[in-house]
Amino acid sequence: MSQSSLPTSASVVIVGGGVIGTSIAFHLVEAGVTEVVLLERGALGSGSTCRAAGGVRAQFSDELNIAIGARSLEAFTRFRERPGQEIDLHQVGYLFLLSTQDDVAAFERDVKLQNELGVTSRMIDVAEARRLSPLTDTTGVLAAAFSPDDGHCTPESVVLGYASEARRLGAVLRTGVTVLDIETKGDRATAVVTDRGTIEADTVICAAGAWSAEIGEMAGVDLPVRPVRRQVMFTEAMPDLPPVVPLTIDFSSTFYFHREGRGLLLGMSDPDQEPGFHLDYSEEWLPRLGAAIETRAPSLLDVGLTPGWAGLYEVTPDHNALIGRASDPANFLYATGFSGHGFLQAPAVGEIVRDLALDREPFVDVGPLGMDRFTSGAAVRPETHIV
Structure with a gap:
């Protein structure tokens, strides 16, 4: 297969090549998942990631965001060893x-x-x-x-680190690919349709950032992201x-x-x-x-x-992330709506989505971050540290 061609099938298709998408790809292939394909319309990180201020922290106002931030901060301190990239981390507080x-x-x-x-x-x-x-x-x-212990680092380098190691471990990352539709049958997403061909998929993951509502709509999933x-x-x-x-x-x-x-x-x-x-x-x-x-x-x-x-x-309406698995289609996962915190939470989110995709229990219960919180009346306390 050439560098520009797309596979016709995959175990996992990730839509979105920013820091969240590349983190998910890395964590999946590191765990031994084969046939992982990531699709990005522009260049890797060209959406919100490479326009981020680069702050990393664990100072949040609720237990779940604190846990995700702290887990990610720990990963940033070890990024030179895993996945193996210098990210110019400055723990200046x-x-x-x-x-x-x-x-x-x-x-x-x-x-x-x-x-x-x-x-x-x-x-x-x-x-x-x-x-x-x-x-x-x-x-x-x-x-x-x-x-x-908080501080800042370089978003582009984080994306490069995740993407390079994901590729080395066997993931297929393709840029310049526009997703046009997501085909469904029954309660399953069956394929991702792009301007360069269709990929049959066992699992589809939306990590499309600010563009996630459109991707969700293709699968019949309401992702309230603006x-x-x-x-x-x-x-x-x-x-x-x-x-x-x-x-x-x-x-x-x-x-x-x-x-x-x-x-x-x-x-x-x-x-x-x-x-x-x-x-x-x-x-x-x-x-x-x-x-x-x-x-x-x-x-x-x-x-x-x-x-x-x-x-x-x-x-999102409560400035908290959307992380979870849709009920229909049941093989559609999402990690989006981070309201300015996506870069700093990306390492932990990659772990979490990997575990959700593999039907394993993540290190934290992300049930409160499911999209149904906005219809069930179980919304998370609005995040106040929104800078």
Whole structure:
């Protein structure tokens, strides 16, 4: 079979070649699954993954997300050995700056839960927050939460590591392939139809990120995922930049920054952003970003800024992921809707989906992340750490 041709059948077809899809492919073939095929419309990681800010952490507000984040963080620390790729991991910590009593109380509860689950986060006072992140103006900050094991790494390198090892172990990864339909018969998905041929499949896995609703619809599965644009900018080189800069988040505004080369990467969410596939970079967010910088890191106003890029969050109604197996078709699995957390949760999600596909019990019960939570009234507590 040539590098460009598609197999006519597979045990597993994965739709989506970002960090989630490549992680799933790697974990499946590592476990001995043969005939794994991954399909990606663009280049690997060209959707949301390579436009991510690259943060990795275990600071979340509920037990399930903490467990998934911690498991993934552990995998990132060993990525050089397994699957075998340098990812430029910087464990400089995540620093959440808190400006209201309600936020302080919520983070105190969250840190207590995180500590019970083995995460080394802690509440700190304003003076320590300023010492850890000296670019920050802490006026109005009441307290902060800090976890020294968190940090950031390079998304493209993570995708490369998973994809290269998956290929070495026998997976077929094809780019430039558009999925047109998913054929079903009875309660089974039987084939994936593409613009380059049809692949009969025993199992189909949707890892298509912001495009997952369309893939789900092809199989008759309602995946409530909406795309929402998020943007980043960069500073010019800063000669006096401290060697260690934690990933610093002003929780009230969602403004954040971390070191990127000799400068900083900056970002924040835009509550006025309309959902949709808006992949163009827009300057409409700049007044809000400028106000946040002036409040929380005013020295950056004297540094040159350059536009970065626009990417897509894949947002669910409660900002929690969708992970599970559909009831119909029963061989259709999904891992999507991560609402900005897909990159940092990808290693653990690859494990989880591998186990679901093999009818094994994952290391955590992801039943609460099934899509039926939105129709059964059993929705997960909305995730608050959504930066």
